[in-house]
Amino acid sequence: EFYNIAVLKSRGGLESKEITYDGVEMECNKMKIKFPTQLFINGKFVDSDSGKTLTIVNPTDESVICKVQAASVSDIDKAVLAAKKAFDEGEWGKISARERGALLFKLADLMEQHKEELATIESIDSGAVYTLALKTHVGMSIDTWRYFAGWCDKIQGSTIPINHARPNRNLAITKKEPIGVCALITPWNYPLMMLSWKMAACLAAGNTVVMKPAAVCPLTALKFAELSIRAGIPPGVINIVPGSGALAGQALADHPLVRKLGFTGSTEIGQTIMKSCASNMKKVSLELGGKSPLVIFEDCDLDKAVRNGMASVFFNKGENCIAAGRLFVEETIHDEFVSRVVAETNKMRIGDPLNRGTAHGPQNHKAHLDKLIEFVERGVKEGATLVLGGKRVERPGYFFEPTVFTGVEDHMWIAKEESFGPIMIISKFSSKDMDSVIRRANNTEYALASGVFTRDVSRALRFAERVDAGTVFVNTYNKTDVGAPFGGFKQSGFGKDLGQEALNEYLRTKNITIEY
Numbered sequence: 423e424f425y426n427i428a429v430l431k432s433r434g435g436l437e438s439k440e441i442t443y444d445g446v447e448m449e450c451n452k453m454k455i456k457f458p459t460q461l462f463i464n465g466k467f468v469d470s471d472s473g474k475t476l477t478i479v480n481p482t483d484e485s486v487i488c489k490v491q492a493a494s495v496s497d498i499d500k501a502v503l504a505a506k507k508a509f510d511e512g513e514w515g516k517i518s519a520r521e522r523g524a525l526l527f528k529l530a531d532l533m534e535q536h537k538e539e540l541a542t543i544e545s546i547d548s549g550a551v552y553t554l555a556l557k558t559h560v561g562m563s564i565d566t567w568r569y570f571a572g573w574c575d576k577i578q579g580s581t582i583p584i585n586h587a588r589p590n591r592n593l594a595i596t597k598k599e600p601i602g603v604c605a606l607i608t609p610w611n612y613p614l615m616m617l618s619w620k621m622a623a624c625l626a627a628g629n630t631v632v633m634k635p636a637a638v639c640p641l642t643a644l645k646f647a648e649l650s651i652r653a654g655i656p657p658g659v660i661n662i663v664p665g666s667g668a669l670a671g672q673a674l675a676d677h678p679l680v681r682k683l684g685f686t687g688s689t690e691i692g693q694t695i696m697k698s699c700a701s702n703m704k705k706v707s708l709e710l711g712g713k714s715p716l717v718i719f720e721d722c723d724l725d726k727a728v729r730n731g732m733a734s735v736f737f738n739k740g741e742n743c744i745a746a747g748r749l750f751v752e753e754t755i756h757d758e759f760v761s762r763v764v765a766e767t768n769k770m771r772i773g774d775p776l777n778r779g780t781a782h783g784p785q786n787h788k789a790h791l792d793k794l795i796e797f798v799e800r801g802v803k804e805g806a807t808l809v810l811g812g813k814r815v816e817r818p819g820y821f822f823e824p825t826v827f828t829g830v831e832d833h834m835w836i837a838k839e840e841s842f843g844p845i846m847i848i849s850k851f852s853s854k855d856m857d858s859v860i861r862r863a864n865n866t867e868y869a870l871a872s873g874v875f876t877r878d879v880s881r882a883l884r885f886a887e888r889v890d891a892g893t894v895f896v897n898t899y900n901k902t903d904v905g906a907p908f909g910g911f912k913q914s915g916f917g918k919d920l921g922q923e924a925l926n927e928y929l930r931t932k933n934i935t936i937e938y
């Protein structure tokens with residue numbers, strides 16, 4: 423940190439600042455936590471023009487945590503104008519790429535210093551299990567900021583041999599430029615991580631940003647806004663505008679000065695957004711829903727397949743876009759696999775996500791819990807066998823039992839639709855017909871992730887080649903990394919988060935042709 427500040431000062435760069443605001447302060451998880459509740463526009467926390475608010479509920483006990491200002495269309499306009507000014511005239515565009523990197527490293531350091539506080543806020547806001555929030559929601563966010571901070575001064579174009587206009591000579595060079603004002607719209611399952619995956623790449627590329635977090639979980643985004651000021655990110659570079667999707671999100675998708683929109687959410691809203699982005703030809707990237715197949719062959723390491731099979735569904739209470747939406751288990755090991763999964767799932771401790779021993783916390787919000795109850799009812803009605811769970815847990819909070827269905831047939835609704843909850847859907851297959859299981863795995867409009875468990879390398883590689891999915895996990899699951907590109911095909915969207923490819927989502931290529 424000393425190095426970063428020293429570098430910035432020595433280059434006449436930006437210094438970190440303190441910021442005061444009226445927010446919420448409370449004792450929670452044996453620590454003091456503090457976070458803002460207003461919109462963050464042009465480096466300041468401000469009330470919304472309409473005075474409307476969002477009510478933020480703790481899913482663990484259904485208590486109201488606080489009210490947060492909800493952005494109206496005019497607030498979105500102010501935020502976009504601030505981002506535009508910061509891009510066109512501010513320090514952000516004047517500092518060097520290396521200084522930009524130093525600022526992002528500083529921001530990551532501050533997030534690290536506030537790791538426990540951020541994880542606690544994420545936990546009370548989204549129901550994330552605290553230990554997981556520390557490692558994944560917040561831990562991977564910090565890794566992401568560091569990864570992209572390192573890219574800032576390594577974004578390069580190319581020198582291209584072109585035909586000469588004889589007797590003169592010619593040369594083409596390309597420059598990778600930021601696009602301008604970008605909008606980001608994210609869902610509620612990993613609030614800070616979804617922000618970080620997109621915003622770190624967006625800022626590393628040199629853009630400015632207006633970000634709308636999910637209406638039900640905006641608190642870590644606001645805490646992040648506070649840290650961004652303290653890191654010395656200039657006003658207007660980052661704007662955070664909690665609000666409803668239909669109003670604030672739509673206003674961003676429609677805004678003529680926004681030149682790029684990065685979205686993670688449902689396929690349905692992704693389609694609406696893509697249409698809106700056509701209005702001014704915004705560049706758009708969409709990370710959408712999934713129904714990812716996981717195929718488990720009889721020659722797998724069964725202990726590992728059981729462990730990973732459970733995590734493929736129950737990780738983050740199933741609120742995981744790459745969750746395995748369908749498990750195909752080879753018929754010869756099917757019954758043993760199911761009985762081991764049921765036995766292990768019964769041991770999962772359900773409870774307060776802040777307790778260190780808890781494995782399974784509450785679902786994110788009430789409407790989501792209600793959808794899961796309906797999902798299970800529909801599965802039972804269409805004849806699938808409910809072997810475990812399927813009900814709301816009898817206690818306050820939006821807890822839902824980890825659930826297992828077997829005997830699921832391809833035509834069933836639950837075999838096709840994403841639940842986004844802790845519901846395992848198991849079908850059988852025979853490895854005598856590998857083509858058939860691959861066909862079944864691909865028989866969905868989604869194509870986000872997939873997995874295969876087998877000790878046979880050829881089988882694994884053949885599966886990886888033929889499965890229609892942006893990610894293939896072989897003998898593992900959920901193993902995402904900041905360095906590896908992440909994103910889907912077909913109706914799971916297009917464009918990548920993470921890895922070098924994510925930078926391209928937030929860059930444009932300018933070709934310069936020279937004659938000499």
Ligand code: TAP
Pocket residue numbers: 607608609610611634635636637638665666667668670671672673675686687688689691692694695708709710711712742743840842870910914
């Ligand atoms: P959505 O309902 O699609 O909401 C996502 C975001 O879009 C929210 O911030 C929402 O605002 C906003 N929104 C809603 N209507 C809008 C509109 N007309 N214009 C602009 N923005 C609008 O999804 P969700 O229920 O929050 O999240 C679950 C879905 O996200 C699942 O399908 C899941 O698979 C997908 N997901 C995908 C990934 C990846 S990486 N592919 C990762 C996580 C989640 P509100 O807050 O008001 O709803």
